[in-house]
Amino acid sequence: LINLIYLIAGMLYCFLGLRVRARLYYFDKEIFLSAMWFSLAIMLQAIINQANTRVDITILGIMVAAESVTKYSVAMQIFQIFATLSTAAVPMYLPRFTKLVASGKTDGDMFTKEMIPPSRIQTLISGAITFCFIVCGRDFIYLWMGEGYEISWIIAVIVMVPTFLVHANSVVESVLDAVGKRMVRSVILLFVAVANIGISIVLVNWLGELGAP
Numbered sequence: 001l002i003n004l005i006y007l008i009a010g011m012l013y014c015f016l017g018l019r020v021r022a023r024l025y026y027f028d029k030e031i032f033l034s035a036m037w038f039s040l041a042i043m044l045q046a047i048i049n050q051a052n053t054r055v056d057i058t059i060l061g062i063m064v065a066a067e068s069v070t071k072y073s074v075a076m077q078i079f080q081i082f083a084t085l086s087t088a089a090v091p092m093y094l095p096r097f098t099k100l101v102a103s104g105k106t107d108g109d110m111f112t113k114e115m116i117p118p119s120r121i122q123t124l125i126s127g128a129i130t131f132c133f134i135v136c137g138r139d140f141i142y143l144w145m146g147e148g149y150e151i152s153w154i155i156a157v158i159v160m161v162p163t164f165l166v167h168a169n170s171v172v173e174s175v176l177d178a179v180g181k182r183m184v185r186s187v188i189l190l191f192v193a194v195a196n197i198g199i200s201i202v203l204v205n206w207l208g209e210l211g212a213p
Helices: 002-017 029-063 066-086 090-102 108-145 150-168 172-179 182-211
Strands: none
Touching (some): 029 066, 029 182, 066 108, 066 150, 090 172, 108 150, 108 172, 150 182, 172 182
């Protein structure tokens, strides 16, 4: 319902506020194919993200006790908050790179120069959250969930530390969107997700909930 209200509000703003007029008598096949390819890449990535989030919990539910699933879910809930906060500013950089592509400045050196400042900001944000959780996360989980959930802190740290390195360069996603290469990333993530399933089965059988991340 909220998404529907947001969509209607956006349409009203475009048509009434910006005076946008849709031209239904001209069909640009090139733009349509480009948009369809981009939408397919976004959909594939969304499916992969959901799979990566749910597969580990499903494997734990099949192979270990329900208590381990609960502890792992606590760690994943904290990780989702970390991921949301760390990448909240990433879409803001897309217009800058889109403008570069539209102006014909698509060489690697130009992109690298433009990526450095936002990557530093992303590093500071992600690093601050990761460091604070490493220092204070164990006590936070104890106050929140009580005794017996110390392993949730360990699992969250195992996931957050490598993800911090990814989020430090997450502005690359905006570059891929600007140059129309999002599908490349989605395909790579698909292979990683498949590998993650096999590796998780082996490690969960060996390490329990510590093997799921």
